[in-house]
Amino acid sequence: MTERIPVQELYVKPPKIYPKKISGVFAKLRTASMWLLLGWYYLAPWLTWNDRQAILFDLPNRKFHLFGLTLWPQDFIFLSWLLILAALSLFFFTALAGRLWCGYACPQTVWTKAFLWMERITEGDRNARMRLDKAPLSIEKIRKKTAKHTLWILFALATGYTFVGYFVPIRELSTEILAGTLGGWAWFWVLFYSFATYGNAGKLREQVCIYMCPYARFQGAMFDRDTLVIAYDPKRGEPRGARKRDAVVDGQTLGDCIDCKQCVHVCPTGIDIRDGLQIECIACAACIDACDEIMDKMSYPRGLIRYTTERNETEHRTRIMRPRILIYGALLFTLLVLFVVALSMRSPLRVDILKDRGKLYSLTDEGLVENIYTLKIMNLDQQPHQYMVRVEAPVTHQLIGDTTISVESGAIASLPLRLRMDPYELKDISSEVRFIITDQQDQTVEVVETSNFVKPGNMRSR
Incomplete structure (x- = not known):
């Protein structure tokens, strides 16, 4: 009889993380950032x-x-x-202050924090949520889970609706939703982004940061010894061990x-910061608030x-102004000014001049040479304008x-013109x-475009 070989799982489902609520300076900063x-x-x-x-971002009319x-x-x-x-x-602030974006401003962080807040007010803090998930199915469990998912779904729908409101005038969007006349594609995108918000912030959470976001992978290229990171001090903390407040243990x-x-x-x-800097760390500083609270209790x-x-850990000094920061800063400032x-x-x-390529020139009955041009005039203003x-x-x-x-707002008008000259001159x-196009309402708006006038080669100047 052939011995059965055990199948090795290539994917191990990560355990669910139950972040505990914490108060402190950095927690208040994160909350303020979330609300803002x-x-x-x-x-x-x-x-x-x-x-x-x-x-x-008006895509149908091509206006932003x-x-x-x-x-x-x-x-x-x-x-x-x-x-x-x-x-x-992002490069500049990462080199200067580490994963500041991830901890305080990333949409995944902000929306996850909002979803966690809704989870806490319906199911309780960390221990209560863990007990609830382990408890057998009951009316109380169904009630709390239903309340949580209802808040999540409503919040996700508001997020998807608002997102589409950046591309479709939100007042028109609201009117069509209330009237039941919203088109199928608009509904698709509202529900798509609602589902994405619900899945990313409610279900996936930290897995988006750990497995899906590329930022954690390439941030190492922007870090150096003077980049600000969150770190545990092993010289002061080790050997670790439990003890009562103000207790003296083994001298x-x-x-x-x-x-x-x-x-x-x-x-x-769900990482342990005491194991050192890890790519999963989003620098939210929750561990700092938690540890400071314990240090206060222990005096x-x-x-x-x-x-x-x-560098501060090894040499007790930090260099802020260093080549990487100066180069990033100079490039950022220069590009911003430009x-x-x-x-x-x-x-x-905007004006483009198209010369008739099918017929370079023609001769008139008066002996003049004629060239044909088409001016493409585009009005990028919000109001219609007349140009000369x-x-x-x-x-x-x-x-x-x-x-x-006359050209309407955002329109492109074609203006055919014929230019005649004496070839012998x-x-x-x-x-x-040179074609000079001037706004008749505002003489300061003027565009000059050049083109060529061609005459027959056998006509010499007098």
């Missing part, structure tokens, strides 16, 4: 600016409204620039760590777990066609001409 960021997220779509939604600024597909360079600035800011041979494991119980990713100095740097300057110089008028066109050429010329045109076969 969530408040901005849910209220921002309702802000108005010049009778329109202040922040709206950011308060008084409207970006079009032609302004894609500015959107790319913003992403580069965001990435460089005070024990370290300050009483092995209460409170730093583990409050950790949202020991605070700071057994604290923000510090590797971005502001480029944005301030951005013209609401004139031409500067090296010799006397005639501009045939309507030299004024032109020195070269190809001469440069």
Whole structure:
């Protein structure tokens, strides 16, 4: 009889983590950050600016409204620039203060904290939640679980609805939902982002940070010996051991760590910071608050777990201004200044000149050479404008066609023009001409574009 070989599991389901509620300086900072960021997220779509939604990524009309600024597909360079600035800011603050983003501002952290708060008010703190999960099914358990998931679902739906409100005018979205006329695709995206919020913040939680987020993997490239991290002081804490307050154990041979494991119980990713810096640590500083609270009860100095740097641990000093910080800072400042300057110089008028390639020139009955051009005029302003066109050429010329045109907001208008010159007055076969397009309402808005005027090669100048 063939012996059966046991199957090795390639995936082990991680144990559920029950973070304990903690109070302290950093806990208050995280709570303030959560309220600030969530408040901005849910209220921002309702802000108005010049009778329109202040922040709206209007994909159907290809407009991105950011308060008084409207970006079009032609302004894609500015959107790319913003992403580069965001990435460089992340590099700069990571090199300076570690995973500051992860602990206080990352959407996964913020929404998970909100979901944990709803879990606590319905099921209780850590021990109560653990007892409830182990308890057999009962009316009380069903009631508490139903209350929790109801709050989660409502909060997730509000999140998905608000997210779609950044792309569809939120007042129109609200009206259509209440009237039952919202389209299928809009409902799909509302429910999709609601489900994503419910799954990430309610179910996956720390697994998103540990397994799905790439930031923890490449952050090591941005860390150095002077990067601020959360660390446990083994010289002061070891050997650890339990003892009563103010007790003397073996002539005070024990370290300050009483092995209460409170730093583990409050950790949202379930790690033990005493094992050293780990990629799972999101630098939320909950362990610092928990340890300081125990140190106060034991009448020991605070700071057994604290923000510090590797250099400070070994050399008792920290360098803030170092090459990495200076390079990141200089690049960030330079790009930010250039971005502001480029944005301030951005013209609401764009013009492209297309020369007729099928017929380079033609001769008129008067003996003049004629070239045909098509001006593509785009109005990037929020209001319709009327523009006037004139031409500067090296010799006397005639501009045939309507030299004024009205263009609606965000529209592109085509203006065909014919330019005639005496070929015998032109020195070269190809001469440069300048088209000057001016806003009739605002003379300061002006665009100058150049093109070529071509004549036959056998016509020499007099």
